[in-house]
Amino acid sequence: MPAGLPSGSDGRSSLAARPPAIRAAGVDVAFQGPAGIHKVLAGLDIEVADGELLTIIGPSGCGKSTLLRVIADLLDPAAGAIEVFGQPPAVARRRRDVGFVFQDSTLLPWRTVIENLRLPDEVGRGAQVERRDEQGGASAAELITMMGLAGRENAYPHQLSGGQRQRVAIARALLSRPRILLMDEPFGALDEITRDRLNEELLNIWRSTGMTILFVTHSIMEAAYLGERVLVLASNPGRLRELEDLRAVKAAASGSIRENPAFVERMGHLRAVLRTC
Amino acid sequence: MLNGRGQRASATSRVALPVLGALSLLAFWQFLIPLFGVPKYIVPTPWQVMLRIAADPLLLWQNLVPTFIESILGFIIGNLAAILLAIGFVYNKRVEQAYFPVVLFLNTIPVLALAPIIVLIFGIGILPKVIIASIICFFPTLVNMTRGLESVSASEKDLMHVLSASGFEIFWKLRAPRSLPFLFASLRIASTACVVGAIVGEWIGANKGLGAVIIQSTFNYRSDLLYAAIIVSSSLAVAIFLVVTAVERRIINYQ
Ligand SMILES: Nc1ncnc2c1ncn2[C@@H]1O[C@H](COP(=O)(O)OP(=O)(O)OP(=O)(O)O)[C@@H](O)[C@H]1O
Ligand SMILES: [Mg+2]
Numbered sequence: 001m002p003a004g005l006p007s008g009s010d011g012r013s014s015l016a017a018r019p020p021a022i023r024a025a026g027v028d029v030a031f032q033g034p035a036g037i038h039k040v041l042a043g044l045d046i047e048v049a050d051g052e053l054l055t056i057i058g059p060s061g062c063g064k065s066t067l068l069r070v071i072a073d074l075l076d077p078a079a080g081a082i083e084v085f086g087q088p089p090a091v092a093r094r095r096r097d098v099g100f101v102f103q104d105s106t107l108l109p110w111r112t113v114i115e116n117l118r119l120p121d122e123v124g125r126g127a128q129v130e131r132r133d134e135q136g137g138a139s140a141a142e143l144i145t146m147m148g149l150a151g152r153e154n155a156y157p158h159q160l161s162g163g164q165r166q167r168v169a170i171a172r173a174l175l176s177r178p179r180i181l182l183m184d185e186p187f188g189a190l191d192e193i194t195r196d197r198l199n200e201e202l203l204n205i206w207r208s209t210g211m212t213i214l215f216v217t218h219s220i221m222e223a224a225y226l227g228e229r230v231l232v233l234a235s236n237p238g239r240l241r242e243l244e245d246l247r248a249v250k251a252a253a254s255g256s257i258r259e260n261p262a263f264v265e266r267m268g269h270l271r272a273v274l275r276t277c
Numbered sequence: 278m279l280n281g282r283g284q285r286a287s288a289t290s291r292v293a294l295p296v297l298g299a300l301s302l303l304a305f306w307q308f309l310i311p312l313f314g315v316p317k318y319i320v321p322t323p324w325q326v327m328l329r330i331a332a333d334p335l336l337l338w339q340n341l342v343p344t345f346i347e348s349i350l351g352f353i354i355g356n357l358a359a360i361l362l363a364i365g366f367v368y369n370k371r372v373e374q375a376y377f378p379v380v381l382f383l384n385t386i387p388v389l390a391l392a393p394i395i396v397l398i399f400g401i402g403i404l405p406k407v408i409i410a411s412i413i414c415f416f417p418t419l420v421n422m423t424r425g426l427e428s429v430s431a432s433e434k435d436l437m438h439v440l441s442a443s444g445f446e447i448f449w450k451l452r453a454p455r456s457l458p459f460l461f462a463s464l465r466i467a468s469t470a471c472v473v474g475a476i477v478g479e480w481i482g483a484n485k486g487l488g489a490v491i492i493q494s495t496f497n498y499r500s501d502l503l504y505a506a507i508i509v510s511s512s513l514a515v516a517i518f519l520v521v522t523a524v525e526r527r528i529i530n531y532q
Contacts, residue, residue, distance in 0.1 A: 072439050093441055100439045102432045110454045110531045123450055124441035156531045176440070 021212040022048040027080035042237035055227030063238025064216045099178030103185040105169035107157040114153040143171040163194040180212045234277040321501040329501040344487040347475035351410020363422035384416040406478030413474040414467035425459025461525040468521045469514040
């Protein structure tokens with residue numbers, strides 16, 4: 001189990017008692033397109049519990065990245081309300097409540113692994129408000145070990161494999177001890193073996209930190225394997241098609257979840273839903 | 278090195294082949310040009326040029342110094358102005374939209390064609406030479422630096438915003454380092470161009486400097502001195518170029 005991160009105070013049992021991590025009500029996002037206003041998200045309602053791992057899946061262009069960007073205060077919704085721990089996204093951002101992992105790791109090529117990791121410590125001090133002072137946050141050095149990057153501290157990004165680069169990006173996001181981790185197809189460009197291994201590591205991190213994770217993927221298997229719930233978005237405009245709760249199936253399964261008949265059945269269902277999006 | 282043999286071979290040939298190439302051309306010049314009946318006062322042999330450099334080191338040195346000063350001042354002033362203006366462009370989108378196309382157009386004007394006008398306006402002192410050298414350095418660096426500062430990706434900007442980075446931090450931690458490879462590409466061009474600018478300025482109105490030596494020795498049919506001055510000029514340009522590339526290698530060490 002990864003060491004050094006603040007551990008979840010309790011198991012997954014008392015989630016309902018805590019206020020939600022994210023609450024979106026009637027969120028619209030629109031862009032000015034060549035043919036007038038183009039609605040990307042329309043009337044999206046969703047509540048993500050504190051500590052939940054929610055995966056998001058949907059056809060290309062349905063607004064998955066847009067949803068994450070609204071939560072991260074990278075984009076303002078045209079209508080509707082969005083709250084992150086009861087606050088507007090801008091406040092949550094300045095509190096460093098939200099971490100973001102991009103599909104292309106977005107490591108700065110002129111910085112070594114350790115220097116990339118430390119970026120969050122070097123910027124944004126001026127804007128921060130009432131930073132939560134949790135104890136036990138992992139240091140850059142601890143995150144290096146935890147993410148299996150020991151010995152690579154002084155390597156430059158171009159000297160790393162795609163999987164290692166994504167590990168650095170995750171470690172960098174974890175350095176500010178966010179309460180919510182937004183991940184936009186973080187493993188989309190990786191081979192299947194590496195992806196499976198990183199999925200496993202991500203679950204370990206999630207279990208040991210009690211963090212809320214929103215994870216966008218194009219893989220039904222990845223979405224179902226990681227998610228407690230799977231949010232299926234339909235496109236044009238982006239809207240909620242289905243919210244599939246897998247917790248009961250996973251709790252009841254013994255042995256390898258991937259081969260569990262009930263789980264496989266739910267995946268088939270997700271695939272059928274996706275075809276209609 | 279895994280591919281040791283191949284790399285050693287290529288390292289040797291990287292040095293040896295150009296040296297051989299240069300020597301063969303010098304030999305051709307030394308022995309064949311006179312055979313074709315080209316008179317010595319038009320094209321001296323390399324050996325005569327060497328003798329001239331050995332005979333007149335003080336003359337060449339005294340004329341190298343002003344050219345060097347004009348080139349370096351032009352290099353520093355032109356590039357510095359370009360960098361500052363590029364930063365201004367990046368933070369004032371409207372100004373950039375208004376003036377960047379104009380800059381691209383001005384960039385196509387052969388600056389050397391403007392040299393007589395500049396000498397006419399600023400006289401025969403050091404100033405017009407520095408101005409010509411600066412202008413030659415200015416435009417390529419302005420274009421490259423503007424592009425470099427803007428070469429940040431959307432996700433890099435997103436990353437900085439999620440971290441609540443200030444505009445100042447975004448500049449120093451993201452835009453500036455991103456722009457450095459672009460900047461050095463134009464500094465390498467400027468390193469030799471500034472010498473050209475200074476020498477052209479001296480052609481038109483000066484009684485000292487390598488450009489003045491070139492003009493005077495041409496008119497006096499002292500072709501050995503002319504060639505010696507040319508060799509000293511290109512050595513100066515190569516020296517500045519090597520300094521720039523050495524600095525570049527120290528700063529951009531991540532590729
Ligand atoms: N800045 C923008 N300006 C205009 N349109 C945009 C902008 N950003 C996104 N869009 C449009 O919004 C829609 C949703 O984009 P988004 O990136 O959220 O999709 P996505 O679900 O993440 O797709 P993918 O799976 O391909 O990543 C697309 O049609 C896209 O063209
Ligand atoms: Mg996307």
